[in-house]
Amino acid sequence: NLNRAVHQDLVPTGRVVGIIKRNWRPFCGMLFLSQIKEATRHLFTPADRRIPRIRIETRQAATLAGQRIMVAIDGWPKHSRYPNGHFVRSLGSAGDKETETEVLLLEHDVPHQDFSQAVLSFLPKMPWNITEEDMAVREDLRNLTVCSVDPPGCTDIDDALHCRDLPNGNQEVGVHIADVSHFIRPGNAMDLEAANRGTTVYLTGRRIDMVPELLSSNLCSLRSSVERLAFSCIWEINDKAEIVKTRFTKSVINSKASLTYAEAQMRIDDANMNDDTTKSLRGLNRLAKILKKRRIEKGALTLSSPEVRFHIDSETHDPIDLQTKELKETNSMVEEFMLLANISVAQKIYDEFSECALLRKHPAPPPSNYDILNKAAKSKDMVIHTDSAKALADSLDAAQVDGFPYFNTLLRILATRCMMQAVYFCSGMDSDFHHYGLASPIYTHFTSPIRRYSDIIVHRLLAVAIGADSTYPDLMDKHKQSALCNNLNYRHKMAQYAQRASVAYHTQLFFKSRGILNEEGFILFVRKNAIIVLIPKFGLEGTVFFENKDKPSPKLIFNEEAPSLTVEGHSFNMFDKVKVTISLDASNVQHQKIRMSLVEPVISGVSVAPSEPEVKRAKLDR
Numbered sequence: 086n087l088n089r090a091v092h093q094d095l096v097p098t099g100r101v102v103g104i105i106k107r108n109w110r111p112f113c114g115m116l117f118l119s120q121i122k123e124a125t126r127h128l129f130t131p132a133d134r135r136i137p138r139i140r141i142e143t144r145q146a147a148t149l150a151g152q153r154i155m156v157a158i159d160g161w162p163k164h165s166r167y168p169n170g171h172f173v174r175s176l177g178s179a180g181d182k183e184t185e186t187e188v189l190l191l192e193h194d195v196p197h198q199d200f201s202q203a204v205l206s207f208l209p210k211m212p213w214n215i216t217e218e219d220m221a222v223r224e225d226l227r228n229l230t231v232c233s234v235d236p237p238g239c240t241d242i243d244d245a246l247h248c249r250d251l252p253n254g255n256q257e258v259g260v261h262i263a264d265v266s267h268f269i270r271p272g273n274a275m276d277l278e279a280a281n282r283g284t285t286v287y288l289t290g291r292r293i294d295m296v297p298e299l300l301s302s303n304l305c306s307l308r309s310s311v312e313r314l315a316f317s318c319i320w321e322i323n324d325k326a327e328i329v330k331t332r333f334t335k336s337v338i339n340s341k342a343s344l345t346y347a348e349a350q351m352r353i354d355d356a357n358m359n360d361d362t363t364k365s366l367r368g369l370n371r372l373a374k375i376l377k378k379r380r381i382e383k384g385a386l387t388l389s390s391p392e393v394r395f396h397i398d399s400e401t402h403d404p405i406d407l408q409t410k411e412l413k414e415t416n417s418m419v420e421e422f423m424l425l426a427n428i429s430v431a432q433k434i435y436d437e438f439s440e441c442a443l444l445r446k447h448p449a450p451p452p453s454n455y456d457i458l459n460k461a462a463k464s465k466d467m468v469i470h471t472d473s474a475k476a477l478a479d480s481l482d483a484a485q486v487d488g489f490p491y492f493n494t495l496l497r498i499l500a501t502r503c504m505m506q507a508v509y510f511c512s513g514m515d516s517d518f519h520h521y522g523l524a525s526p527i528y529t530h531f532t533s534p535i536r537r538y539s540d541i542i543v544h545r546l547l548a549v550a551i552g553a554d555s556t557y558p559d560l561m562d563k564h565k566q567s568a569l570c571n572n573l574n575y576r577h578k579m580a581q582y583a584q585r586a587s588v589a590y591h592t593q594l595f596f597k598s599r600g601i602l603n604e605e606g607f608i609l610f611v612r613k614n615a616i617i618v619l620i621p622k623f624g625l626e627g628t629v630f631f632e633n634k635d636k637p638s639p640k641l642i643f644n645e646e647a648p649s650l651t652v653e654g655h656s657f658n659m660f661d662k663v664k665v666t667i668s669l670d671a672s673n674v675q676h677q678k679i680r681m682s683l684v685e686p687v688i689s690g691v692s693v694a695p696s697e698p699e700v701k702r703a704k705l706d707r
Contacts, residue, residue, distance in 0.1 A: 111155045111173050112136055113188045115675050118146050128167065129156045132192055132675060139170040151674075153177060153184050155191070179674050182402065185590055186288065193583040196282045197293045203274040208299050215312055215337060222553070224334045226317065230361040231261055232342040233307050234349045234419050240302040241285070241292075243533045245315075245340050246422055248368035255323050256368055260426040261338050263305040264314040265534035266544040269296065271557045280569065283576030285536035288587035289404070290397050301535050309343040316544055318426045318531070326375035331429050335553045349415040370414060373421035380424075384475030384524035388504070389497035391624030395591055404595040409624040423532045424523065430547055431529035437550040440513030441563045443542045443570065444529045447507040447520040449474070454503040457610070460648055461499055461659045465492070469500075474524050491621065495607055495660055498619070506578070509539055509570040513563035539573050542566075592625060593669055593677050601668040601696035603684060608661045611650045613643040616657050618665055618681055627681035629665060631691060639691050653688050666696050 114131040118124075127146050129139045132153075139156050143149065153176040161168035176191075177184030190197045233245040245261045269276050279295050286293040294301045307313050315338045321330040342362050344352070352363040353370055381387060396406035435442040455471045462469040467484055470476035481500060486492040504522065509530075512518070520528040531547070534540035548554035559565050596602070610617040615630045631652050632638045642651040650657045657663075664685035671677045682693045 109158045111157045111191075112139070113153060113155055113176065113191050115152070115179060116141070116143075116146060116149045116154060118150055129154070129170065130675065131156075132188060134676070138167050140165075140167045141170050141172055143172050145172070149175065151179055153179050153188050182594075186291065186587070189288075189583055189586040189590065190286075190293070193579045193586065195286050195293060195579060195583050197286075200278065200297050201274070204278045205297060207270075207273050207275040208297055209268065209304065211299075213304055215314065219314065220337060222335065223314070224317070224336045226259070226261070226315075226336045227312060227339040229259065229338065230365045231259070231307075231338050231340045232344055232349075232362050232365065233309070233340055234344050234346055234366075234415055237345045237347075240306060241294075241535045242307045242343060243535045244419070244423065245307045245338065246365075246369055246419070248365045248372070250368075251321065255321050255329060256372065257319060258322055258369065258372065258422065259317050259319040260422050260532065261307065261315040261317045261336065262426070262532050262540075262544075263307055263535050264316045264335065264544070265296065265300065265305050266316075266541050266548065266554075267314050268300055268305065269541060271545070271559065279538050279541065280572070283538050283573045284580050286580045286583055288584060289395050289591040290402055291587075295536055295538060305535050307338070307340050307343075309340045312337055312339050316531075316547070318429055320425075320429070322372060326372045326379070328429075333430070333433065333547060333551050335548070346413050346415045346419075349418075350413045353415070366415075366418075369422065370418045373418040374414075376421045376425060377417060380421075380524065381478060384473065384478055386474055386478050386500070386522045386524075387481070387497070388501040388522070389494050390501050391498065391619070391621070393588060393592070393624040395595070403598065404591045405598075407592065407595045407623050407625075409621065427529055427531050428523075428525055428527065430531040430543060431527045434529065434543060434546040434550055435512055435518075435527060438512075438546055438561070440511075441561050441566050442512040442529070442546060443509060443539060443566060444512050444518060444527060445507055445509050445520065445539070446515070446518055446528065447522045448505045448517070449519075449521045450503050450505050454505075458496070458499050458503050460646070461496065464647060464649075464659055469496075474521050478524075489660075491607065492660060494621075495609065495619070498609070509573045509577075511563050511566040511570055514567045537573075539570075542569070592623075592679065596667060596669045596679060597671070601666050603664060603666055603695045605662060605664050608657060608659055608663060611643075611648045611657060611659055613645075613650070614641055616650060616663070618663060620665075620667065623667075625667070625679065627665070627667065627679045629663075629681045629683050637690075639688070652691060655686055655688050664695075666693060668696075 112131040112133065114129055116127055116129050119127050125144055126140055126142050129141050131139070139158060141156055155173040155176060156170045157173050158168045158170045176187050229247045230249065231245045231247045233242045235242055243263050247259045249257050251257055269279060275296070282295045285295045307315065315336045317334050317336040319332050319334065320328050323329055349366055352358050353366050392410040394408050394410050395404040398405050431444055435444065452471065458469055462484065465486060469480045477500065481497055484493055484496050518527050529543050530537055530539045531543045532540065534544055545554065545560055549556045604620045604622055606618040606620040608616045609619045609626065614632045615628050617626060617628050619626050631641060639653045648659065663683060665681040666684055668680050669677060670680040684692055684695050
């Protein structure tokens with residue numbers, strides 16, 4: 086990032102003069118054998134390109150070749166180009182799905198070992214049932230028409246909702262959240278393990294639970310037709326979606342239906358369905374639309390980020406299809422009430438515990454973050470105002486190009502890249518609470534305690550606030566709370582990286598089985614020797630390089646201000662439509678990648694012919 090510096094500007098520089106603390110850990114990678122016959126010293130290449138190669142001594146080199154292994158650094162001699170290390174263990178054959186998944190979990194520091202017996206010993210004995218003692222201190226809400234709405238295949242159901250008419254003409258809406266804190270008590274082995282893990286990690290085709298499966302998919306999961314313990318946030322809401330009254334209560338519920346987003350949408354849309362669950366969904370959907378409209382009017386951002394969904398073969402577990410996720414009204418419906426619950430709970434715990442409330446904030450980006458967004462808009466003779474979230478939201482809403490409906494989505498994708506990371510913090514250690522993206526003065530996470538440890542802490546704070554549980558020293562210690570937040574932020578970030586790496590790996594598997602495909606895409610970024618192309622069909626980004634060591638380089642002229650790249654007289658600008666071939670480049674076993682090559686526009690000596698399947702189809706069409 087040049088940060089507005091240009092050639093021959095005077096800028097500060099520095100050099101490393103000392104290392105305060107080493108962060109050496111075992112690294113995953115591959116061994117590349119020495120060319121010297123019978124050599125015992127070989128270079129290990131880490132999977133993480135930021136780590137230098139490591140020299141190790143081993144007589145197992147021939148056996149370890151082609152495997153993913155772990156190596157630890159022992160030291161780095163002052164005059165040596167490489168650090169010295171030793172072999173730790175083999176992870177399996179390179180390219181094997183289990184091995185590659187193990188590598189990405191280890192490289193992103195995701196705790197994924199089996200739960201210890203010490204942890205499992207704190208699980209309730211089966212068969213487990215709700216007792217009379219439980220009922221005595223909880224509100225009985227089993228008669229309510231509660232339902233859950235989740236993605237297909239979801240078994241760790243955190244939340245459920247209900248909506249019913251009140252005699253005074255208002256409506257009662259409830260968000261009911263799994264009462265995980267009932268099962269995980271402060272300070273025991275299960276609590277410490279959950280605090281360390283911080284979050285459930287969702288990989289493609291695999292879930293790394295934060296808590297044991299007996300809780301995540303059974304006793305805590307708000308499945309239909311079973312009684313479950315919940316923590317409920319209940320509002321009385323008038324016809325304008327204004328909150329008249331809010332209350333929080335520990336409860337017992339019995340969900341009447343576990344629906345997917347598509348199933349819930351079908352019920353709402355089908356005029357012939359008028360059962361209690363469908364009526365509840367329609368009431369929720371109507372109110373959610375008003376809540377969302379009001380939230381956006383206050384400056385909440387509606388951004389975009391292409392998400393993909395794989396169809397996995399049930400036998401081979403290989404990806405057989407790749408699609409972008411389609412969002413329905415019901416996705417937004419659930420989101421609105423989860424946001425409302427999180428905001429309501431945040432205000433309550435802060436009012437009660439101003440020094441130790443666990444909250445979540447989203448800092449406003451510095452102006453320089455918006456440089457690429459401003460340049461992109463300027464290329465279409467538009468101005469994006471970024472002095473506030475409201476100004477940005479209004480500018481994005483107004484940014485439309487006739488005949489190019491996808492332009493607004495592309496602009497929102499760029500705006501997403503400008504954002505800062507949202508973080509957890511302790512209220513007594515910070516004065517800036519504002520959540521920029523949601524345009525909310527205060528926010529927390531309450532609605533997903535099965536998969537986020539932050540929510541368990543928030544549940545404990547809320548329980549103490551309403552007199553449903555007793556406190557404990559660490560809960561009221563702002564310094565310990567702040568240290569916990571640091572770990573939660575780290576674990577959340579690593580989980581995101583691991584999830585992206587899993588998607589990238591399965592994308593590679595998908596294109597490995599498909600060969601070369603031809604697809605249309607849009608230029609998202611322009612570099613001095615390349616363009617970054619987004620393929621909407623797959624939610625996939627790739628780089629088209631115009632310099633190739635195997636052939637003469639074309640004439641390139643890069644205009645950083647525009648930004649644009651002229652290749653042999655043809656100008657490439659942000660948002661231009663192009664056609665590319667997509668294939669898997671497996672030339673580097675350890676760092677396989679998706680390769681894109683330009684098909685259209687046709688530039689002599691630069692563009693490639695479309696892949697064979699498309700050529701054959703064209704002949705058949707003629």
